[in-house]
Each structure stands twice: as C-alpha cells, then as structure tokens.
Amino acid sequence: MDPPSAERDEDHEMEMQPIVPRGTADPDGRKISRPNNWMMPSSSRGRGRMATAVAHGESIMAMADSDVKKKKMLLVFLGILMVALVGMVAVKGDAVELEKIVEEGEIEVAHHDDTAATTVVEEAAAATSSSSTPAVHTIDLDGYLPKSMVTASDYVLPGTENAPPLSAAKGRPYYPIINHFQNRNPTGFYAKKWGYFDLEDPDPKWKGKMRPQPDFAAVPNRDVKSTDFPDGAWQKDKEYMTRFLEEAKKLVNRTIEAVYGEWGVGIPQDGSVELTDEFMVNREAFYKWPKPSEQSLDGMTRRFIHHIMTGDSFKLVLGGHSAAAGHGAGFNASYVHQAGLVLEPVFAHLGVEFRSYNFAQGGMGTFQQALAGMDLRGKDADMLIWDSSMTEKSPPLTNFFYRQGLLAGNRAPFLYSGGGADPSAFEAIGASVGGYGALGYSPITTSEEQAKTLPWAARYDKCGPGGAAALCDSQKYDGKCWVEREDFTPAVEQDDLFGGQAKWHPGPKVHRARGRALALSVLFMLQHALDKWEELGTESGHPVAEEHWHVTDFYNGIKEKAPTVDGCYPGWKIGNTRRGLRETNQTDGRRLDLEGEWPSRLCNIPMQGRSLWGPRNNPMESSLLSILKPNAFGDIDPNIGGSPAYMKGPDYFPPDRAAPWSTPPEPEVNPWEIAGSRRLLDNANASNAQQINSGNFLSSIEKENLPSAEEEAIARGTVNATALRILAEDPDAIVPGLGIDVKWGHSGVCDGTTHGWCERTKDVKCLYSAAQDNRGMVCFNPLSGWVVFDVKNVKHGFIGARIEAWHGSGEIETTKGWKEVNNGGSGNYKKEGLERHLLQKAQQERDARYVEEMTNRIEEDMLLDDFSRRRLGGGQSCGASGDYIFEFAINGKIVASWDKDAFCAHYTRTGYNMDLVKLLDDEGVTGDFELAMRMSPAHSNQNSYMCITHLYWS
Numbered sequence: 001m002d003p004p005s006a007e008r009d010e011d012h013e014m015e016m017q018p019i020v021p022r023g024t025a026d027p028d029g030r031k032i033s034r035p036n037n038w039m040m041p042s043s044s045r046g047r048g049r050m051a052t053a054v055a056h057g058e059s060i061m062a063m064a065d066s067d068v069k070k071k072k073m074l075l076v077f078l079g080i081l082m083v084a085l086v087g088m089v090a091v092k093g094d095a096v097e098l099e100k101i102v103e104e105g106e107i108e109v110a111h112h113d114d115t116a117a118t119t120v121v122e123e124a125a126a127a128t129s130s131s132s133t134p135a136v137h138t139i140d141l142d143g144y145l146p147k148s149m150v151t152a153s154d155y156v157l158p159g160t161e162n163a164p165p166l167s168a169a170k171g172r173p174y175y176p177i178i179n180h181f182q183n184r185n186p187t188g189f190y191a192k193k194w195g196y197f198d199l200e201d202p203d204p205k206w207k208g209k210m211r212p213q214p215d216f217a218a219v220p221n222r223d224v225k226s227t228d229f230p231d232g233a234w235q236k237d238k239e240y241m242t243r244f245l246e247e248a249k250k251l252v253n254r255t256i257e258a259v260y261g262e263w264g265v266g267i268p269q270d271g272s273v274e275l276t277d278e279f280m281v282n283r284e285a286f287y288k289w290p291k292p293s294e295q296s297l298d299g300m301t302r303r304f305i306h307h308i309m310t311g312d313s314f315k316l317v318l319g320g321h322s323a324a325a326g327h328g329a330g331f332n333a334s335y336v337h338q339a340g341l342v343l344e345p346v347f348a349h350l351g352v353e354f355r356s357y358n359f360a361q362g363g364m365g366t367f368q369q370a371l372a373g374m375d376l377r378g379k380d381a382d383m384l385i386w387d388s389s390m391t392e393k394s395p396p397l398t399n400f401f402y403r404q405g406l407l408a409g410n411r412a413p414f415l416y417s418g419g420g421a422d423p424s425a426f427e428a429i430g431a432s433v434g435g436y437g438a439l440g441y442s443p444i445t446t447s448e449e450q451a452k453t454l455p456w457a458a459r460y461d462k463c464g465p466g467g468a469a470a471l472c473d474s475q476k477y478d479g480k481c482w483v484e485r486e487d488f489t490p491a492v493e494q495d496d497l498f499g500g501q502a503k504w505h506p507g508p509k510v511h512r513a514r515g516r517a518l519a520l521s522v523l524f525m526l527q528h529a530l531d532k533w534e535e536l537g538t539e540s541g542h543p544v545a546e547e548h549w550h551v552t553d554f555y556n557g558i559k560e561k562a563p564t565v566d567g568c569y570p571g572w573k574i575g576n577t578r579r580g581l582r583e584t585n586q587t588d589g590r591r592l593d594l595e596g597e598w599p600s601r602l603c604n605i606p607m608q609g610r611s612l613w614g615p616r617n618n619p620m621e622s623s624l625l626s627i628l629k630p631n632a633f634g635d636i637d638p639n640i641g642g643s644p645a646y647m648k649g650p651d652y653f654p655p656d657r658a659a660p661w662s663t664p665p666e667p668e669v670n671p672w673e674i675a676g677s678r679r680l681l682d683n684a685n686a687s688n689a690q691q692i693n694s695g696n697f698l699s700s701i702e703k704e705n706l707p708s709a710e711e712e713a714i715a716r717g718t719v720n721a722t723a724l725r726i727l728a729e730d731p732d733a734i735v736p737g738l739g740i741d742v743k744w745g746h747s748g749v750c751d752g753t754t755h756g757w758c759e760r761t762k763d764v765k766c767l768y769s770a771a772q773d774n775r776g777m778v779c780f781n782p783l784s785g786w787v788v789f790d791v792k793n794v795k796h797g798f799i800g801a802r803i804e805a806w807h808g809s810g811e812i813e814t815t816k817g818w819k820e821v822n823n824g825g826s827g828n829y830k831k832e833g834l835e836r837h838l839l840q841k842a843q844q845e846r847d848a849r850y851v852e853e854m855t856n857r858i859e860e861d862m863l864l865d866d867f868s869r870r871r872l873g874g875g876q877s878c879g880a881s882g883d884y885i886f887e888f889a890i891n892g893k894i895v896a897s898w899d900k901d902a903f904c905a906h907y908t909r910t911g912y913n914m915d916l917v918k919l920l921d922d923e924g925v926t927g928d929f930e931l932a933m934r935m936s937p938a939h940s941n942q943n944s945y946m947c948i949t950h951l952y953w954s
Contacts, residue, residue, distance in 0.1 A: 136186050139200050143208035144181040149173035152751065155621035158630065159640050164649030166757045168619050172749045177353045178311070179210060180244065183345065183676065189666050190674045195254050195269035197349045197676040199247045202239045206232065213311075221410070222310040223550045226543045235309050235543045245534050248350060251676060252530065255346050256523050258671035259516050260286055262457035263442055266669065285441040287517065289524045292434030297528050299432035300414060303382060304529035305549040313353045316340060316522075317377055317413070319369055319401060320387035322362035322773075326511065327500030330479045331770040332754050333508040333662060334358050336385065338515025340754070343522055345675040357381075357752040359615055362500065362773045363861020365392035367911050368802060369616075370401045371602070371952045372609020373408025378617035381405060383522070384413040389420040390504060391912060396569035400603060402426060403562050408606035411551070412558040429561035430554075436521035439513045445471055456668035461509050476507035478661045481766035488652035491762035498769040499859065508662065516671075568603035574908050574918065598800070598908050599921055602954065605796045609952040612776030614745060615752035620646065624778055624951060629788040629930070631736040631827075632727055633710065634718025638738050638827055639814060641709050642840035645744035645847050650760035656768065708832035727785075728825030734889050734932050737785015738827025741812040743850050743947070745774035763848065775854050777804065777947035780933075782884070782940040783815040785822045788932045791953050797925035800918045802950040805878045805886075805903065812945055813846045821937045861913065878904040878915070882941030888919055888933040895919070897936065920953075 151171040163169035177183075186196045201207050212230045216222035226236075234240045260266035265283035267273055292300070307314050318324060318336040326334030340356025347354035359369060359377050365388045369376045384405045386398050402415050402423045414432040415423035423433045442461040445451045446468050451459045463472035482494040506514075536544040574597060610624045620626065625646075628636045637644060664670045713719050726733045750758035750772040758772045780787050791799060814828065831839055879900045887897045898906065908916045919931065935946060 136191070137198050137200070138186055139181065139184065140208050141181060141184065143210065144179050146175045146178050146182070150176050153618040153621050155618065155626070157620050157623075157625055157636065157646075159635055159637075160620075160647060163647050166653070166749060166760075167649045168646040168744070168747065168749060170649075171620070172751075172755060172757055174755060177348050177351060180349060180351050183348050185676065188673060190670065193268045193270050193272070194258060194674045195250060197247055197251050199244060199349075201234075202243050203237065216310050216312075221550075221552045221555065222306075222312055223546075223552050224310070226546055229543055238537075238542055241537055241542045245530060245537070248530055249527075251346060251349055252523055252527050255342060255671060255675040256520065256527075258669060258674035259342060259520055259523075261669040261674075262455060262516065262664075262671060263439070263461075264455040264458060265441065282441050282443075287439055287520055288437055289521060290435040290437045292432065292525070293427065295430070296414070296427065296432035296434050297525065299430070299554065300525045301529040301532045302549055302551060302554055303414075303432075304526055305533050305544070306551045307352050307382075308350050309543065309549055311351055313355065313380060314347055314382050315378060315380055316343070316354075316356045316383045316385075317381040318356075318358050318360060318385040318387060319366040319377060320360035320385070320419075321365060321389075321391040322360070322500060323390065323505050324387040325358060325360035325362055325771075325773060327362050327771075327773075328477060328498055328502060328505035329508045329511050330498050330662075330768065331358065331772055333479065333511050334360070335511040335515035335518060337754050338512050339518035339522070340515075342516065342519040342671045342675060345672055346523070346526075349676050355753050355755070357615075357617065358772075359617075359752045360387065361613065361615075362858045363391070364913060365397065365911055366401045367392065367397050367914055368611075368613065368950060370397075370404045371607055371800075372611060372950065373404050373607035373954075375408070375607075375609050376611055376613075376616040376622050377405075379409040380411055381409055381413040382411060383416060385416045385418075386421040387419045394569070394911075395422075396567060397911065398422075399425075399565075399567040400569060403565065403568060403603060404607055406431060406559055406562045407604075408608070410555075412555040425565050425567060426558075426562070429565060430558045434521070436518045438517050442513070447471070456664040457509075457512060461513065476509070477501050479508055479768065480659070480661065481768050483657040483659050483768065485652070485657050488762075490764070490767060492765055494768075495766045498766055499771075563604035569600060569910075571597040571600035572908055572910050573597055574906055598910060598916060598918060599798070601796075601923070602798065605798075605954045607952055607954045608793070609950060611950040612743070612745060612778065613949055614750045614774045614776070615756070615758070615772035617751060619749065619751055623776075624789075624948065625742065627789045627791065627951070628778070629736050629790050630718075630720075631738055632720045632723035633713040633738075633827075633829055634716065634720065635709075635713070637742045638709075638740065638829075639742065639840075639843050641712065641836075642843040644742060644843070645747040645851075648747040648761070650748055650757055651762040652760060654757050654760075656770075659768065703837040704833050706833050706836050708830050708836060710826070710829040711832070713829070724825065727822050731785075731821035731825075731937065734786050734788070734892050734894075736788045737780070737934070738822045738825075738829070739780070739784035739812065739815040739818065740787050741779040741784070741814045743777050743779060743854075744847070745776035745854060746772065746851065750774060759851075773858055774851075775858065775949065777949045779807075779812055779945050779947040780935060781812050781815060781945035782935045782937040782942055783818045783821050783823075784812065784934065784945075786889075786932045786934045787948070788930060789951060790928070791931050791951070792928045794920075794929055794953050795926050796954040797920060797922040798918075799890075799920035799929070799931060799951070799953045800916055801948055801952065802915065803907075803917050804915070804947045804949060805907065806915075807945060807947065810943065810945065813843050816842075878907040879944065882944055884940035884944045885936035885938075886933070886946070887936055888931065890920065890932075891930050892932075899939075 151173050153171065157169055160167075160169035166172055180197075180199055181201075184197060184199075185191065186198065188196070201209075201211075211234045212232045214224045214228040214230065214233070216224055218224075229236045234244070254269065257266040257268065260283065261268065263286060265279060265286050267275075273279070291297075306312065316336060316339065324334065324336070325331065326337075331337070336356050336358050340354065343356070344354045357378060361368075366386060374381065384402065386401050388398075392398065398421045402421075403426075405415070406412050406426065412431060414434070415426055417423055417433060417435045423431070427433045443454045443458045444462050444464050445454065445458075445460050446464045448471065451471070460472050460475035463469045477497055479498050480494075481496065481498065482490065532548075533544065536548055610622060610627050612624050616622045623646075625636055630636050631638060635641075640647070710719075723735050726735055727738070746759040748758045748760055749756040752772065754770075756772065758770065759774075760767060778787060815823070828836075828839055883900050884903075885897055885899055886903045888895055896902075903917075906917055908918070910916060920929075931951075933948070935944065
C-alpha cells in the first residue's frame, strides 16, 4: 500500500507498459510468514531472554513453553555464532548495490524542521553502525519480476476503449505480486537495524526462476487438490517450506516490533534498546490483543494458509460514516488504510496481494451500500468492519451489513466488532468474529521542546494536564492540502487544511493509533496461522492436508446458515417517514397506512446492485452505466463524446510527494519500511503529466469542423436503424432515450484504496486530502425519454431503487432548448461544428458545477452526523417542482403510472437520506429483466426532474 502522503508507485511508466486483465495474470509461488505471541517477562533475566529472541525473530510464546535449560544453551550458542558472523561481514554492508525492485527510483523522505538531541529512535539508529550489523544478502531478481501490469478489473464500458490513463474508465494499472522475492530490499535504511526478508530458493535448480504451479483458476476458490501441485512446486518442497516459514516468522515478528517501536517500546533485531523496568511496564501496557475464540482463529488460520498457498488476494473492507472515511484527517490517513499501510508489504513478501478498502461515505450510513450485497464493496472481502455509529443507531442495520457480507460475497469474511457493532451472533454458524482493541500506552507530551525527544508517532498523541493539554488540541489536525512538486502546480490556491474538521472527526494521530491496533490484531492472527502451519507440516509433511486449508466448504457452510441468525430489520411500511424525526415537508402526500412493505426477506437473500455513489469497488464495473442499455446510436451515455468525468484523466501522475506530517523521517521508526517494503519511487511521468487531457483542447479550425455525433456513430457502425425509426415515430415507445444526464461525480480511480487516484485535477482546492466521497446519479426529465436498465440474474423476484425526486426545478443540460421528447428522435446527435463544441463545453462546465454542489451537499450532511442535531434531512421531499407522472415498465410493459401523490405514497424512508422505491416484489419471478423508467412528457412539469443513484435486485 502507498503511504498516506507518499505513495509507493512501481508503475511510474504505466502508459508504456503492456496491461493484461487481472484474471489472466494468475500469480505464482505465493507463501506465508509467522508472527509471535507476546509474553512480558518480569525478571531482568526474562527481559534479556526476550530481547535475544526478538533479535532472532523467535516466537516468545513458543520460547516460554520450551525447556528453560535448553533455551539458555541455545541462546549462548546463538550469541557466539552471531559475534563470529558479524566479524566476517561487517565491512561488506556498504559495498552492495541497491537492488532493482520493480523499477529504479529515488527514495523520498519527509523532512522535519525540528531535530531532537537524543530520542529513543536516534539512540537505536546509532546502534546500526556497531558490530552487530547483519549480513547483507542480495539475489538476482530478474527472473522474479512481473513482465506486465494488470488492472483490478478487465471490464470495459462500451465507448470508453480510448479513455486516458488513470481515468475511471481505464483504471489504474499496477504490477502484481507473483512470488516471494520480488520486493526484497536488504540494503534499505532500516534493514541494518531491524533486519529484512531474507529468503532465497534453497534448490539451485530454481534460483532466479519461477517454480511451477497448478491451475488455481480452474477450480472454485482456487481449492486445488494437494496432488495437483506439480513436481518442483514450492508448496510440497520440505526444504523450501522450512526456510520460508523461518523467514515468515521473522517478518511478522519484525513488523510487530516496528509498530511497538513507533511508540518507543519496540525491540529491533540488533537488540539496541535497554530493557529497563519502565520500558517493560510501558511495553506491556502498549497493546492487549483481544484474542478471538479458537473457532474464529481456526477459521482465520485456514484462510491465511489457503491464501498464501494459492496466491489468493487478501482484502480488508470497511463501511461507515464520515469519521471512518477520514474527513478532517485525509482519506489515506483513515485508520483502515493506516492498518493496510503496515500489512501490505508483509503480505507482499508472502506472495499475497493485500488491499485495504475504505468505502465509508460522509453523511450516510452503510445501508445504501449493503442493499447492493457486496457488488459495491467487492465480493472477495476477507475482513469486514462496520463503523457507522453516528449515522446508524439501529442494530438491525448493522446486522444486515454483516449478513450481506456473508450471503452476497464469494467468501465468508471475518467480522470485526467495535464502535457499537456486535457480530458475535454469527459465530454460532461458524463465522470468524472478533475485535481489534486499542493501544494502551503513549508517552506523554508536556511541552513543545519535550515533544522533540519523543518517538515521532507519539508526539502530541497524549498531553499532560493543565496548559500542556492544549498542545494536543492544537496538533489534532496537522495535514496540509499540498506538498510542492516540480512537475505540476494547481490552478487554484490550495486550502491550508483538509475539509471536514469537526469535533466528531478524529485527526490523523487517532486514526494512526487505531489503524496500528487493527494491524496488530491481523498480525497476531497471522502469527497463530503460521505456527499452526509449521506444526502441521512437521506432523504430516508438505503440502499440508486439504482439510486444513481448503475454503469452499468452509465459506458455503457459513453462507447457508446465515439466514438462521436473528436480529435483522422487520421491514418498513411503504411510505414510512421515520418516527421521531422532524419532517421538513408535510404536504408531500405521504401515507403511513399503505399496504405492503420494504420486505424483510431481503435479509436472507444475496443482494446485487449498481450505483454512481463512491467510493466503490471496480468503479466502472459497479456503476449504473454498466447496466444501462445503449441508445439508438450505440451510446450508453449520450454525452460520452463530450469527455464526461469518467473519461477524464488526472492533471498529474502519482505518486504524491512525501509529506512530513504522515511519513516519518529517517531514523524514526517506519513500520511499513521495516516490514520489507518497496522503495518510494520518483515520478517519471513529469514530462507527460500536463498532456494527459490534451484531447480536450481544440483549435478554432477543429471546433468548426467537429463532426456530429451521428456521423461518428455511423462511422463506428453502431447505429440501430430500427430503434432510430421508432424514436422518431413513437415518443412513448420503450426504447432508451437520448436525453438522460449522467452526473458521474469525481473523476479518476475512486475505488476505496490508496492505490486509486481520485479527482486529481488542477481545479481541486485540497488535492492532498485524496477524498473519494462522491455522489453521482443518472437524471431524467419529461423530455429525456426512457431510462432503460438490463437487470440480469434475478433469482428472488425483487427490484428496488434509491431515487431522488426532491431536487426541485431546473434544467438538464442534455435537453436544453428541446421542445419535444428526444428532440424529435435525434437528441443532440445532429449538432456539429461549433454548435457541438459549445454543447460539450457546457456539459463539462456543468460537470464541474455538479462536483462543487455535490461536495457542498456531502459537507452539509456531515454537519448532521452529530445525531443530536440530525433531522430528517436531504431527500425528505418526493417532489418540489410541480406535478408529474412517474412511470416504470418491466420487459416492455408499463407496470405503474404514479402521479405525485401516488409516488409519495410509495416513497419509503429506511434511514437518513435513504428514500427507496420498490419496483418488483414477487418471489416466484426469476430471470433477466429490462427495467425502464421515465417522467411522462404529457402530464409532467417540464422543469421537474428525478435522479436514480442506486438500483438493487435479487
């Protein structure tokens, strides 16, 4: 994962690299590493024993269980051996060249103006020049490096094939993790003091070569048989597995110690810290792991072994409100990404592609996402976190969030508790559940001068009483909106601080501490799994028996039982307005006594959905546009020729420059570097950065000669003559209209990860916040024609939508100047030359205005996140712009024509700003459906319009 402000980037020449779909680049040779359990010896003899064990990456728990005399003899021998080895290799450390990891680049280090005379970290750094410097062992990586880049999804929206790099339509390419060697960095700054992942293939036959692997993609969940591993596969090589697990244990051990070291209580490999009584007391108080039950640990052990053996991905997913999204602190500073920052390089060494995902949305809860099952959050979640206590006080909604995570995904994720969420009921059906706890110790800051003597991460974390307490308050938000770079200057002056700063939004230091606790909980579970794997291998050899690592039956067994768990919502009456909340429009025709409900049966069936709200997983594939039916000219979006936001690339390439408030300077403890990270690479795209969107600029001659969209469609061969004739002859015919308006939201890759590159354009006022919150929609008015969706794989007879009918009067840019539906059957497709250019320019200006309006609306909603201030809020009205007729049809047949009163009677509030319309509810109906909706042109105010943001089905 990229650091929160200094993005790691191995793909800085991505536009020149071959890109292959993720599915066709199946990683080979993935492996695992083992962490340690921590016991705190109280005697001085125990402390020395622990320091030696940590220095050699041994398990403290295992050590405590072994014979005392044997341990003493072993430690004496290891000490003698280490002294002998150091004398042989100490002089070689400076002579080894830096390895090429994926591409060459420069390390960027954040610089601080303040320097401490003596700090815990600086004292430890001084020890790196002592005689305890470990050997530096390099290997030839050429045979281990990936040859091409991949993207998270191979989906391409028709018409976007030529989208620019890093646009939403193109995605962000990256180099995949394909083995255990490609990210070795034995000569990095921290390797001397903390050690590094020092694995080399023990078989000379395979050195520098990828070992053979079975076809994991050929079976569900990559559950190949043990007999499918070919000769030479590392999973069945005893010597390789022994060496791998040894290095894996050291890796996890080292990473745990690095997190402890951020707050001054970690023990580096060179053993350079003094284990005083105070040190030991603080260390023991630092973190208390809330160990899950044996059942939950067994489930995670199975998952870890499986993912490492098969090279599967590992995904940590969060849904929540604005505080969880990182508003006020910065998206990359949010705690789920602060955990991922530490964990990603650990898993990379084990051959596993790790990603943390933050799908939290300001001013909202999680229900709008959960109703889409896992389509918006990713079907391959391994760990799921709910954090929306400010906006969702209802336990049934939390229950729905978890159960859809189990029912609707490909996996059965570990369910994290915390923040008022309690998934413990799901443990009864075999699910893995648990908490991640909190850090319990941080050095106290008493003054600005004294803060300089503290470890970097601990400065202003906790302050003393009296006047000193104000120091922490003054440093709560320390992120800035921009770090200067040589290749790009924003067009607008950058704000001083990130937006969204409020008393209920924690700052970066709180997110960092919480994220590290989350990371430690994962590392301790990984440690347990590695211990178990080693034990199983010793007992029965490698590969270990399938019963210990296959996951298909494990996942399916939990999914099948999920409906038996109590606690989901009981259903909402159609037309419900949420009791106890002040209605802001009492004249909208709502009725609470209408028969029918937003059904509770949705609790027990896997939901599906599409949206234009973000962030969301695989933004193009999960968008409403992916299910919109093309119009008569072959376009899904009639404005696609005008370079809409999803076709817009950034104005500068990643990575961001290192920021002093988020990246510790050397020699301060940096856990993601210590974990064995890739180097921070410089931006090699500087010369091309300003030309990314050059296609948007036309000369005066080009503007005058701009062909019509109709001519372009004819040249492409995408014109549907039959549909075009019907449009001209019958304005009521149920065919896709030409006047819909796609309000996409943020440009760029807004996929919930720090690997995304979201809304990085010159007019943004706070580029460094990296905010991914956005609310897109598909809008239509009486002149737009029908909005038609292809809804496939309906298995349980349900379709519903979140529709905004409360925008009031206003024009849709697409239909500006029209007098009849679809502009007489030609839409804007006949406009050419300067007329077309001006239309496209107006649409681009509209997109910019909408992003500003959308951002303001999100910020207004976040002001209501304090539940004591919340009223019914946005979306409360079902029509403020006069009368209208809303119609919808299924498979070409109109199902309902609702006037405003009838629509209001079907407009159902399930939560704050969550207004839903049920369109199909018949358990006996299955199959693929064409769903169409419109505002009737004959009976509707021409200035009224509606927008759909989410479509749900099952």
